Amino acid sequence: MEFKRLTPYKDALSMVINDIQEVGEEKIKLEDAAGRVLAEDIVASFDLPPFDRSAVDGYAIRAEDTFQAREYSPIELEVIEEVPAGASPSMEITPGKAIKVLTGAKIPKGANAVIMQEMVKRENNKIYVLRPVAPGQNIAFAGEDVKKGEIVLKKGSILRAQDLAMLKALGIRKVSVKKRPRVGIIITGSELVDEPDEEAFRSGKIVETNSIMLINLVERYFGEPIFYGVTPDEEEEIREKIERAKEECDLVLVTGGSAFGDKDYAHKFVNLLFHGTTIKPGRPIGYGERVFIMSGYPVAVFVQFHLFVKHALAKMVGAKNYEIKVKAIIEEDVPSQLGRYEFIKVYYEEGRAKVVKKKGSGIISSLVRSNGYLTIPEDSEGHRRGEEVWITLY
Amino acid sequence: MEFKRLTPYKDALSMVINDIQEVGEEKIKLEDAAGRVLAEDIVASFDLPPFDRSAVDGYAIRAEDTFQAREYSPIELEVIEEVPAGASPSMEITPGKAIKVLTGAKIPKGANAVIMQEMVKRENNKIYVLRPVAPGQNIAFAGEDVKKGEIVLKKGSILRAQDLAMLKALGIRKVSVKKRPRVGIIITGSELVDEPDEEAFRSGKIVETNSIMLINLVERYFGEPIFYGVTPDEEEEIREKIERAKEECDLVLVTGGSAFGDKDYAHKFVNLLFHGTTIKPGRPIGYGERVFIMSGYPVAVFVQFHLFVKHALAKMVGAKNYEIKVKAIIEEDVPSQLGRYEFIKVYYEEGRAKVVKKKGSGIISSLVRSNGYLTIPEDSEGHRRGEEVWITLY
Numbered sequence: 150m151e152f153k154r155l156t157p158y159k160d161a162l163s164m165v166i167n168d169i170q171e172v173g174e175e176k177i178k179l180e181d182a183a184g185r186v187l188a189e190d191i192v193a194s195f196d197l198p199p200f201d202r203s204a205v206d207g208y209a210i211r212a213e214d215t216f217q218a219r220e221y222s223p224i225e226l227e228v229i230e231e232v233p234a235g236a237s238p239s240m241e242i243t244p245g246k247a248i249k250v251l252t253g254a255k256i257p258k259g260a261n262a263v264i265m266q267e268m269v270k271r272e273n274n275k276i277y278v279l280r281p282v283a284p285g286q287n288i289a290f291a292g293e294d295v296k297k298g299e300i301v302l303k304k305g306s307i308l309r310a311q312d313l314a315m316l317k318a319l320g321i322r323k324v325s326v327k328k329r330p331r332v333g334i335i336i337t338g339s340e341l342v343d344e345p346d347e348e349a350f351r352s353g354k355i356v357e358t359n360s361i362m363l364i365n366l367v368e369r370y371f372g373e374p375i376f377y378g379v380t381p382d383e384e385e386e387i388r389e390k391i392e393r394a395k396e397e398c399d400l401v402l403v404t405g406g407s408a409f410g411d412k413d414y415a416h417k418f419v420n421l422l423f424h425g426t427t428i429k430p431g432r433p434i435g436y437g438e439r440v441f442i443m444s445g446y447p448v449a450v451f452v453q454f455h456l457f458v459k460h461a462l463a464k465m466v467g468a469k470n471y472e473i474k475v476k477a478i479i480e481e482d483v484p485s486q487l488g489r490y491e492f493i494k495v496y497y498e499e500g501r502a503k504v505v506k507k508k509g510s511g512i513i514s515s516l517v518r519s520n521g522y523l524t525i526p527e528d529s530e531g532h533r534r535g536e537e538v539w540i541t542l543y
Numbered sequence: 544m545e546f547k548r549l550t551p552y553k554d555a556l557s558m559v560i561n562d563i564q565e566v567g568e569e570k571i572k573l574e575d576a577a578g579r580v581l582a583e584d585i586v587a588s589f590d591l592p593p594f595d596r597s598a599v600d601g602y603a604i605r606a607e608d609t610f611q612a613r614e615y616s617p618i619e620l621e622v623i624e625e626v627p628a629g630a631s632p633s634m635e636i637t638p639g640k641a642i643k644v645l646t647g648a649k650i651p652k653g654a655n656a657v658i659m660q661e662m663v664k665r666e667n668n669k670i671y672v673l674r675p676v677a678p679g680q681n682i683a684f685a686g687e688d689v690k691k692g693e694i695v696l697k698k699g700s701i702l703r704a705q706d707l708a709m710l711k712a713l714g715i716r717k718v719s720v721k722k723r724p725r726v727g728i729i730i731t732g733s734e735l736v737d738e739p740d741e742e743a744f745r746s747g748k749i750v751e752t753n754s755i756m757l758i759n760l761v762e763r764y765f766g767e768p769i770f771y772g773v774t775p776d777e778e779e780e781i782r783e784k785i786e787r788a789k790e791e792c793d794l795v796l797v798t799g800g801s802a803f804g805d806k807d808y809a810h811k812f813v814n815l816l817f818h819g820t821t822i823k824p825g826r827p828i829g830y831g832e833r834v835f836i837m838s839g840y841p842v843a844v845f846v847q848f849h850l851f852v853k854h855a856l857a858k859m860v861g862a863k864n865y866e867i868k869v870k871a872i873i874e875e876d877v878p879s880q881l882g883r884y885e886f887i888k889v890y891y892e893e894g895r896a897k898v899v900k901k902k903g904s905g906i907i908s909s910l911v912r913s914n915g916y917l918t919i920p921e922d923s924e925g926h927r928r929g930e931e932v933w934i935t936l937y
Contacts, residue, residue, distance in 0.1 A: 180758075183759045234732065234775075311756060311841075320738055338647075355592075355596075355647045358709075361707045513688055513705065513712055
């Protein structure tokens with residue numbers, strides 16, 4: 150038995166995305182929020198900086214007082230206060246007066262500029278200004294970073310170090326993020342063993358590698374992996390595990406059993422929206438009822454993850470910009486079969502992409518030696534060497 | 544007082560890199576190794592696959608037996624064994640015989656091809672072959688993925704999901720990786736508070752944001768952050784903390800105190816190899832004795848991290864390819880001052896880069912709205928709109 154019909158990739162992906170529901174949200178501490186996805190727009194509840202502050206160590210003054218200053222005829226100003234670090238000025242600037250401030254200090258009333266301390270001569274409580282100072286100089290004005298009411302971070306942002314700094318600056322200590330979707334991972338196959346010992350070699354077993362790969366991919370793309378172990382090709386056991394994982398998880402990944410071999414049970418236990426697509430490699434994939442029935446081959450699993458599961462997880466958490474796409478010159482011809490949506494592994498470096506040549510779903514080394522992929526849709530015959538292509542990095 | 548001399552960026556970076564020592568290594572479980580840096584080349588101790596195996600569910604045969612097969616004159620072969628999943632064939636193929644195998648099964652002796660089960664007619668213990676089969680067809684040959692003795696992953700690789708799958712396939716359960724460098728983080732400044740409450744506003748305090756930013760950046764670039772808290776501008780306290788952190792850590796980051804203000808103590812306690820560089824923003828940075836004395840401004844700290852600390856951490860763990868560089872068309876003119884090594888924040892999307900305009904070291908929103916940077920060396924006056932530039936993503 151073969152696939153009666155291969156669903157075109159984009160159609161299959163749409164069926165998945167339309168079926169997938171977003172997960173709920175939770176409020177967590179900023180310290181734990183790196184890499185999480187914002188569940189709400191963040192609006193500034195006050196200006197940043199909250200008041201005009203000095204950008205340098207120096208003297209707060211009225212710029213007008215310095216307009217006549219020249220090297221040969223300095224202007225003298227009286228220093229009426231010295232504000233220590235972390236304190237505020239208590240005096241007000243009037244004509245002819247100056248207040249010493251440190252970087253970050255509040256600008257005293259009446260001042261409209263700060264002159265750097267390196268630019269003046271100080272003698273006792275006098276400073277001598279040699280050049281005119283422009284109004285606003287060395288002042289960080291209230292709201293110049295962020296205005297009250299401004300949206301600083303949008304729902305769907307993946308939080309990075311600098312975003313967390315911004316949230317902290319705005320007085321936010323807990324933030325609403327999307328929950329990590331619980332992703333059940335079920336590996337099937339009687340031929341699978343955990344270690345490649347002599348016995349395994351003699352009896353023709355295969356070392357199971359999909360679990361560690363999927364656990365790490367799921368973690369990287371917003372999910373919490375829950376591993377249900379390796380199941381031999383026993384119809385009842387597979388059925389039970391899928392049922393249990395569906396109850397306990399938001400999404401379930403089953404590897405093995407997606408084709409039509411005598412022992413390919415998994416696809417029988419789920420009402421699939423599609424089964425078999427035009428992607429190459431990785432054609433035998435099915436999806437339905439929040440369950441992906443995936444191939445048993447590591448390379449096919451990896452491709453199916455990037456072409457389907459990654460996008461499903463991003464939809465579940467509402468993540469934006471979760472892929473890095475770069476332009477590259479392709480270094481050789483990439484012919485492609487019409488009717489196939491091809492996933493071509495490449496090694497990208499500084500604007501150039503080399504095709505990683507070894508083919509075959511079992512060739513893990515091709516994944517190790519690549520760092521991204523390009524795709525060629527069903528209606529394209531591929532690319533010529535030297536053409537510019539889009540690479541998605543992984 | 545001002546910097547007497549600004550060390551050119553590349554010279555300053557070389558001083559750091561030459562001074563920094565690599566950290567030691569440790570053996571950890573594969574399950575914990577994602578994102579860690581390999582401390583040794585990984586050599587395959589056996590072929591992958593370890594034996595010739597079937598790539599499909601089908602019948603192992605001698606290709607020669609099928610060369611005369613035609614639709615109108617099928618060849619009949621006798622099925623002498625059916626190998627269950629996870630088992631090995633016990634019989635040998637002789638002329639006119641076939642053995643049923645599942646995907647992944649060992650190829651029986653005497654066979655040199657596998658014909659997919661969908662391509663034959665089965666009747667009792669006979670199969671009928673309608674078309675010739677080429678030698679080698681549907682066989683994954685021993686060593687076709689990895690040959691015994693081949694280096695599959697090099698020292699310095701940052702381990703990803705697929706790399707862990709490869710290690711597991713090779714029977715490796717623990718792997719030597721570089722230790723995570725311990726990075727002490729000391730924040731100085733009497734003006735710093737943890738929350739922006741009314742009292743803080745009134746007294747002109749600043750919310751401290753460097754710690755959460757540096758903790759996350761250090762974690763992202765191979766390090767284990769150790770936070771020594773916020774220290775007011777008290778000479779003795781700063782000196783003690785730096786001493787303690789130097790003893791307990793592999794690298795120390797101190798923010799604040801890198802310029803020459805009255806309260807800038809930190810730089811006095813370290814024999815600096817340089818102090819003040821041509822970078823903009825972020826000029827007041829010093830390094831010596833495994834200590835970076837950094838600016839107090841969040842944006843300057845962020846820039847100093849990317850231009851110096853990131854590379855120091857990568858050197859400590861021997862990491863290769865830790866930056867993603869992409870080509871982009873710059874969407875506006877980027878003038879640059881001669882003599883400055885400028886760090887220009889950009890928003891990169893699909894081959895185009897927009898300059899994120901707000902300037903000033905205090906402008907955290909410019910970090911939030913950017914996802915990468917370009918640099919302009921001291922001897923360049925910048926770029927014209929439409930030019931192709933290299934962006935480093937962050």
